Amino acid sequence: MTQALLTHPQFEVDGPLPEGTTVLEASAGTGKTYTIAALATRYVAEGVTLPRLMLVTFGREATQELRERVRERLGATERGLASGVPSADPVTALLQRGAPEEVALRAARLRAALAQFDAATIATTHQFCQQMLAGLGVAGDSDPDAEFVEHTDDLVTEVVDDFYVRKYAAR
Structure with a gap:
């Protein structure tokens, strides 16, 4: 049973598109950003609008690196589809397959995505949480003055100081 859980099929960027929520977890330098940019490009080329991707x-x-790489990938793939020259890139080569009308439609979708790129949700987990809370408005019951921070060192110091003063100041 344990062996079956540990074996995963080899992932290929030109293989079947994942459905639903997909989490990529890997060590540094293993190509996560490359893979995310490739998948985003494929989804957009196949008809998923960029604002629907998160x-x-x-x-x-x-x-910031992910934003730049996704934008570059969308542009490079669109140019590859428009040129009609066979590509060595696996994603572009995959998207070049099909009827000329279908390939032209994919290129048009990529152009449209580049035009509306600022509508893409490419964010940190903190930024995403803030966007969700802001979108909920009063239903989210959030403190509008609350601030998400990446590093809690100052907060920990403040809490420890407050605790120390409360516990020992009266003595």
Whole structure:
């Protein structure tokens, strides 16, 4: 039973598209950003509008890199589809297959995604949570003055100081 849980089919960016929520978890330098950009491009080319995709990562630097890589990938793939020149890139080669009208439609979807790129949800987990709470309005019962922080060192120091003062100041 344990062996069956540990075996996963080899993931390929030009294989079947994942359905539902997909979590990519891997060590640094293993191609997560490349894979996310490739999958986003494939979904968009196949008809999922960019605002319907949600790409979430951990740090601000990773989010900025992901935004840049997704934008670059959309553009490069669109140019590859428009050129008609066979591509060595597995995603572009996959999207080049099909009737000329279908390939042209994929290229048009990628162009449209580039035009509305700012509507894409590419955020840190904190930014995503803030967006969700803001979107809920009063139903979210959130403190509008609350602030999400990435590092809690200052908060921990403040709590410890408050605790110390409360516990020992009266003595």
